[in-house]
Amino acid sequence: MKPLIIYAHPDVAGHCSLIRDEVLSQLGEKKIAYDFVDLYKEQFDPVLHENELYTAGNRDVSPQAKRYQELIAGTDKIIFIYPVWWNSTPAILKGFFDKVLTSGFAFKFRKSGIPVAFLTGKKAALFVTSGSPTLFYKLFLGDRGVKVVARDTLGFCGIKAREFHVGSARKVKKSHNEQSRGMAAKGLRYLRL
Structure with a gap:
């Protein structure tokens, strides 16, 4: 199964693009084919x-949402790359979850109201950036931009997710290249790629 990469950032030269490029490079070095979705470029x-x-x-x-459902159904490894804005996901990614992880595809409710997850057996690596330092983001802001995605959205559907966070991501510096390289390697190891 090919891993699926979902990219949700409009900037072509920021921290998320460094992570994206590093993930793609490392997959290429390992000769691993993948599917790639850029939500902004695909409008x-x-x-x-x-x-x-x-x-x-x-x-x-x-x-378009049906195609994304088919890509998700056809993989057991998903990579999300996105910034944390206002301690949340970008609106385009929230809309992706609303329109793609639908009842009947990602989950269903029993008559009792108890949900049943349909996407079990899948793992996701969440590569996220924030302007706040990582420690501040996690301790004082509660890491909600990731917890809502990892636990409340993907977890609800049966997908196990882990976060890989770059904090203080306001201006790109040369040191961020090495940080992105290491983070990409950790995330791909988590997914066993």
Whole structure:
């Protein structure tokens, strides 16, 4: 199975792009084929439209979201690369979760209301950046930009996730190249790639 990389940052020359490039480079060195989704370049529409709202009885899934579901179904390793903005994910990634991890695909509710996860057996590496130093982000801000994704979103669907965090990511420095290289290696080891 090819790993799936989901990239959610509009900047082409920032910390997330350093991590992306390093992940792609290390996969290339290992001759590992992969699928790559750049939500901004693919102009993903993060707005959940009424016809897609499953709680209202609608079951429409856009062709783009359907393709992403097929990519997720076809892998057991997912890599997310995104910044933490306002102690949360970028809106485009939140919309991705809303539109792609749908009831019937990623989970379902039993008649009792208890959820059943459908994406068990999958692992995700979350490569995240924040302007705050890592210690401050985790201790004082509570690491919510990652916990909501790792536990409350992916975990709800059965995906086990681990965070790889770059703090103080305000300006790119040469030292960040080495940091990105090491972080990419750790994340790929976690996924056994």
